[in-house]
Amino acid sequence: MIDRLAEFSEELRAVGIPVSMVEVLDAANATRYADLRTADGLKAALGATMVKSHRHREAFDRAFEVFFVLGGTVRPTPEGGVEDGGDAGNLTPSVADALEREDRDRLLELIREAVERFGRTGTGSSGGGSYYAYRILRRLGPDEIRDLLMRSAGSGGDSLDARIAGDRVERLMRMLRHEVRREALRRLVEERGSTAVARAVREPLIEDLDLQHATRVEIGSLKRVVAPLARKLATRLSQQRRRGDRGRLDVRRTIRRSLGHGGAFIEPKFRSPRATKPQIVLLCDTSGSMATFSRFAMQLTHAIAAELSGVRLFVFVEGVDEVTGLFGPDREFDESLARVAAEADVSRADGHSDYGRSFTEFTEQYFDAVTARTTLIVTGDARSNYRFPADDAFRAIADRARAVFWLNPEPERFWDTGDSVMARYAPWCDTVDEVRSLRQLERFIECVALPNAAFRRSDRMGRTTLLCQPR
16 A cells, blocks of 8 residues: 555656655555545545645546556455346447446446457557547447437437437436446556556646647636636736835935934935836737637736736737727626637738737837836747847837736747747846746746846846746
């Protein structure tokens, strides 16, 4: 058990779940009080001591199943094979009957028999088991099983009873696919070991998802995580404003105070800075190469707009256009995104990125949007298709802003290669940071909380990066 627990903790770390040695010891101690006769008892004990975020629960559950359920630590050993009843040469009618009666024990026996008959993995099979499970299910005849269940339920037509019966059939088919996959993985664990199978079925945590190459479904799943990060960013920017300025020197109070020190000005007094709402301007590259990341960036902006009123959003490709009015707490994000794609006027010639033209156009049309109270956030890969970068225009914009942050979704090793001109814009930014995942975005937000002294601007020979460490 101790060896299995050590392997399990190593897998959690490999996935990205932070598990310290102290937590492993706590987990081992918790097993003394868990009911080890059931998987649920052990799972509750380990989950309580090793999982600190709800975002990590799915990855924990997947690894737990491989190491402790499919691995056989708490699973009762099945006895016997398929009972008599049903064609020995064709398991399809028997499987359909077990599903119809929702007899799970009988269904599991039939699935184990199917794995024995059709599931010889061979040395070249996929360790993840997806194709392995698909091959077994195909031999069982899922379409025929569904037809048998539909005929048994008498579903057909558009009546309410027919729809209810159809929903039940689909639920039973999902249960069949789930159990076939579990049994297929169990066989792989027996043949290759839990560590190898866990590595094969491993999926990245949501905070490690590559935002530039994520699917629309994956980006949509980030919604529940983006909102708390947006609130945190808004709070950090407000804190930075309060900490970054002590106010102007109050000459009258300073002189009055100096009288108590013989006229020596050893205790200067400052006027309290007037509280102002933070202003955020976001410039977002929405070109083809940035399409996925720009969707995420606008999703973040949509969430920030729900927390702060002074948020303005501009999108650009070859030109720039303001789309602030399309976003807001009273609008659905998908609807706003569709309107941006349809209504934003950002193409001028061939639809390829032109950072120089976009920044120049911004200074001509929207220069007043940036003031001494503005935090400017630029999202883009700085790939301008070998066109003139117009870094003087970007400098003019940056000099008006209180702070300038550039989030680049490309790996840093690719900056300034090919048509990338990141080094031309970096000197005028407070930070330029690689942000390809939520984990990196979270680190950026933590750094924003630090005073301005924690940042620096690079000279024209160097690249600016974050100098702080996450708290």
